[in-house]
Every structure is written in structure tokens, then in C-alpha cells.
Amino acid sequence: MGQTAVEIQLNSEELLWQLRRRQQLFVLDVRAHEEFERFPLEGPAVTAINFPYFEMLEVGGQDDMVDSVVACVERELDHRLPKGSPILAICAKGSTSELVAQGLLRLGYEANTLQGGMQAWGDHYDTQIIVDTRDLGIFQISRPARGCLSYVIVSGEEAVVVDPLRHPTAYLELARARALKISAVIDTHCHADHISGARTLAAESGSRYHLHPYDAVHPLDMVPAPFAYEPLRDGQVFTIGKHQLRVLHIPGHTLGLVALLLDEQFLFPGDSIFIRSLARPDLGGHAEEWAPLHTRSLRHLLELPEPTTVLPCHFSTLEEGDRAGLFQATLGELKRSNESLARLQGSTDAEFGQYLLESLPKPVAEYVEIKRVNTGLVSLAEEDAATLELGKNVCGLAQAAPAEKRDEHSIRQSS
Amino acid sequence: MSTAFDKVLDARGMNCPMPLVNARKEIGTLNPGQVLKVMATDRGSVADFQGWVKVAKNVELVAQETETTDAGSLYVHYIKRTA
Numbered sequence: 275m276g277q278t279a280v281e282i283q284l285n286s287e288e289l290l291w292q293l294r295r296r297q298q299l300f301v302l303d304v305r306a307h308e309e310f311e312r313f314p315l316e317g318p319a320v321t322a323i324n325f326p327y328f329e330m331l332e333v334g335g336q337d338d339m340v341d342s343v344v345a346c347v348e349r350e351l352d353h354r355l356p357k358g359s360p361i362l363a364i365c366a367k368g369s370t371s372e373l374v375a376q377g378l379l380r381l382g383y384e385a386n387t388l389q390g391g392m393q394a395w396g397d398h399y400d401t402q403i404i405v406d407t408r409d410l411g412i413f414q415i416s417r418p419a420r421g422c423l424s425y426v427i428v429s430g431e432e433a434v435v436v437d438p439l440r441h442p443t444a445y446l447e448l449a450r451a452r453a454l455k456i457s458a459v460i461d462t463h464c465h466a467d468h469i470s471g472a473r474t475l476a477a478e479s480g481s482r483y484h485l486h487p488y489d490a491v492h493p494l495d496m497v498p499a500p501f502a503y504e505p506l507r508d509g510q511v512f513t514i515g516k517h518q519l520r521v522l523h524i525p526g527h528t529l530g531l532v533a534l535l536l537d538e539q540f541l542f543p544g545d546s547i548f549i550r551s552l553a554r555p556d557l558g559g560h561a562e563e564w565a566p567l568h569t570r571s572l573r574h575l576l577e578l579p580e581p582t583t584v585l586p587c588h589f590s591t592l593e594e595g596d597r598a599g600l601f602q603a604t605l606g607e608l609k610r611s612n613e614s615l616a617r618l619q620g621s622t623d624a625e626f627g628q629y630l631l632e633s634l635p636k637p638v639a640e641y642v643e644i645k646r647v648n649t650g651l652v653s654l655a656e657e658d659a660a661t662l663e664l665g666k667n668v669c670g671l672a673q674a675a676p677a678e679k680r681d682e683h684s685i686r687q688s689s
Numbered sequence: 690m691s692t693a694f695d696k697v698l699d700a701r702g703m704n705c706p707m708p709l710v711n712a713r714k715e716i717g718t719l720n721p722g723q724v725l726k727v728m729a730t731d732r733g734s735v736a737d738f739q740g741w742v743k744v745a746k747n748v749e750l751v752a753q754e755t756e757t758t759d760a761g762s763l764y765v766h767y768i769k770r771t772a
Contacts, residue, residue: 309736
């Protein structure tokens with residue numbers, strides 16, 4: 275690799291750092307339009323334009339990619355690109371964007387390329403500390419590009435992993451670095467938006483996989499999971515060192531959804547309450563039947579003490595993170611700031627059920643197949659798995675977007 | 690399934706954008722009406738060739754096939770020079 279190539283590479287960790295700090299980021303995405311639309315780079319201060327590299331080849335008309343980039347930018351793109359601030363070139367795997375960045379550099383632009391492309395960004399894992407005392411550790415492990423969150427709860431040398439994402443490396447590395455023994459791996463439910471890493475992690479760490487039996491059946495196919503698992507039940511308690519993790523069955527998003535309550539202090543609500551939204555009740559194909567269950571379960575969670583820290587399963591934008599980049603809030607805060615939760619408190623069951631049904635986002639075609647993978651009915655090669663779960667989760671209600679705008683407005687006014 | 694072709698471009702093992710860059714060059718050496726068969730291992734080439742023929746002049750995507758081999762998936766594109 276030449277010296278220039280090293281200088282212009284931005285890796286996923288550096289990208290996340292910039293996104294978290296809301297740095298202005300100008301993106302030139304050279305993937306096909308469909309790929310750009312399905313999985314764009316998103317962030318609070320990202321401006322992106324999409325110009326596929328094969329169009330650059332045609333507009334530039336040169337045999338060489340870099341020569342074509344130069345000619346194409348001179349002809350068609352010059353007025354759309356910023357001068358004097360960096361342009362981040364992005365493609366699927368990072369090799370084409372590197373050539374694009376070289377073309378931009380030749381023209382005098384400041385340019386970088388995302389190392390490994392959107393594939394690397396989609397597969398990037400980030401580990402943050404929620405609690406790290408001598409006696410208790412809680413780690414939030416996320417895939418920032420996908421808005422998926424998972425947790426490792428630690429006491430002494432023992433660790434319990436909640437909702438691990440597809441690649442087991444981040445969890446195994448944490449366990450190795452801290453000399454931990456993973457004693458249990460729990461899926462709060464059968465995920466629809468991403469492929470669970472729980473069975474792989476349980477196998478690789480020699481621990482057991484726990485799931486509620488209602489979610490060990492595909493809700494549309496009505497075919498039971500062929501794998502072995504430990505059935506979770508309401509009221510069951512896991513002991514981790516001196517700490518107690520209690521299982522609460524809260525059907526709604528799925529029939530077998532559980533929340534986990536650690537020491538009556540930390541709530542892992544699975545897909546029920548998010549920071550700015552609530553989970554959708556329709557991914558099992560029975561929205562009208564499941565919406566009343568969801569309503570009842572959410573009311574049940576609202577009875578917990580207000581200082582309870584809520585550690586959600588998803589986020590929609592990085593802006594939902596706190597100043598330290600952690601996705602957490604107390605139940606009391608959420609009762610006031612989460613528009614859907616506020617509505618629940620002021621509605622009858624019937625009114626809220628109706629609101630849920632009116633707030634459903636479009637179904638995502640891939641989610642039916644992802645549930646098949648997670649119930650062990652289908653197994654996929656790495657490349658197919660990556661393609662299937664590409665893009666950001668859509669597990670929350672559709673009203674999240676306007677609520678965000680209102681939030682921003684109120685934050686600006688109050689600060 | 691067999692699609693007729695006049696020339697083969699072996700782009701196996703090549704990363705994006707080389708399968709398309711090289712195919713574009715090869716197409717220029719064909720006569721109008723002739724077909725280039727491109728063999729690629731880059732999965733992204735499937736969507737890219739589809740997008741490319743929409744913006745390129747005088748080319749048509751005749752067929753695309755995926756073959757499963759011991760070495761992984763092979764993505765085959767048949768492109769005709771139309772003029």
C-alpha cells in the first residue's frame with residue numbers, strides 16, 4: 275500500500291468518533307442507487323450525494339477509473355462538492371472509493387475513503403461501559419450502523435450475555451480480556467431485524483442458550499425451532515455473583531418477549547421500550563391480536579420505579595445516545611420524553627391499541643426470513659447472512675421521526 | 690442454461706471496480722451484435738452491471754447467472770454490444 279493510500283483511509287472506529295461528535299461530514303457514495311437507498315451512511319451532520327462509480331466511468335469516458343473520476347468530476351460534479359473541507363468517498367467494500375478519493379485528490383480536493391466500505395461499517399462493533407465497579411459491570415455492545423444494542427452483565431468472573439449480535443468476536447474478546455466465564459446467553463426474543471449471535475456464542479463459550487418457548491416457533495410458518503435451548507419462564511431468576519437477574523414475560527412485539535430486571539435497578543426491556551419510540555407489534559403477522567398484549571406489557575413495565583435505568587435493544591439515530599454516547603435513560607425520564615409512552619399514560623387500552631395499529635411502519639420483506647434463520651429453520655453462508663441483515667433496524671413505531679424533531683426543538687429551547 | 694457469447698472476460702478474484710472497468714474496455718473490441726461473457730466472484734457486480742447498462746450507451750445485459758462452485762459463488766454476466 276502506497277503512502278497516499280494510508281493517509282486517506284478512515285476506518286469505522288474513526289468514523290463513529292466523528293459521527294458521535296456531530297462533525298460535519300460530506301459523503302460521496304459511489305454505490306448503485308438501490309444500495310445507497312437501502313443502507314445509507316446516516317448521522318446527525320452527514321450530507322451525502324450518490325453518484326455510482328459506473329456512471330463516473332461513462333461520464334468520464336476513460337479506460338482508467340481514476341482518470342474517469344477526474345474527468346467526471348470536472349464535467350458534472352464540481353459544483354456539488356465542497357472546497358476546503360474533506361469529502362468522504364464510500365463504496366460497498368472500500369476499493370472503488372479509494373480510487374475515487376485518489377481522483378479527488380488529484381483535482382485538489384481534500385478526500386478520504388472509508389476503509390472496508392459500508393460492509394465494514396455495517397459489521398463494526400462498539401463496546402461502551404454503562405457500569406464498571408469492582409462488583410458489577412454492564413457493557414453495552416452495539417453495531418452502530420444497524421442501531422442494534424446488546425449487553426454483557428458481569429460480576430466477579432461470571433458474565434451473562436443478553437441479545438448478542440451475529441459475530442461472537444466482541445463478546446469473546448471482552449470475556450478473554452477480563453478473564454470472564456460466560457455462564458448464560460439470553461435472547462430476549464426471536465429477533466426479526468438481525469441475525470442473533472446467541473446460539474453461536476453459547477456454543478463457542480460452552481454456555482447455555484436461553485429463549486422463551488413461545489419464540490422458539492416461527493410465528494408465520496408455525497414451525498418449531500429444531501435446536502436445543504433452555505426455556506425462559508416468567509419470574510425465573512439468574513444469579514450472577516451477588517446480583518439477581520429476573521425474567522419478566524412481556525408479550526407484544528413477539529409472544530415470547532421477555533424483559534430482564536437486574537437488582538430492581540437496571541431494566542433490559544428487549545424490544546418494548548426504546549429511547550424515543552416503542553416496539554412495533556406487527557412483525558409476527560398478528561398485529562391486531564398482539565397490540566392489546568403489547569399495551570398490557572408496557573403498562574406492566576411502567577409500574578417499575580422511576581429511577582430504573584432502561585437499557586434498550588435498539589436506537590434509530592446516534593442522537594438518541596447521551597453525552598457519553600451511551601443509549602440509556604431512566605424510566606422516569608422516558609415517561610416524560612418518549613412521546614409514545616406519554617400517550618400510553620394518557621390513553622385507555624382501546625385508544626392505545628388503535629394508536630399502535632395506526633403507527634405501523636411498512637413491513638420489511640427480509641424480516642420473515644431473518645426470523646427463519648433465528649429459529650434455526652434456515653442456515654446461511656456468511657455472505658448471504660450479511661446481505662439479508664443489511665441496513666438499519668425498523669423495529670420501532672413509525673411516529674419516531676416527528677417525535678425526534680420535537681425533541682430537538684425542545685432541547686434547543688431549553689439549552 | 691446456455692447463453693451464446695463471442696468472448697470471455699475472466700474477472701474472477703477481481704475487486705470492484707475492475708470487473709466492470711475491464712468489461713467496458715473489452716466491449717469496445719467487439720463488433721455490434723456480439724456478446725461478452727464476464728465471470729466474476731464479486732457479488733456486488735450483479736447490481737453494478739444492472740446499473741451500468743442503464744447509463745451506458747450501446748450495451749444490453751442479455752443475461753445474468755449465478756453458479757455455485759467449490760470456490761464459492763460465481764456471477765456470470767452476458768453483455769451485448771448493440772451498436
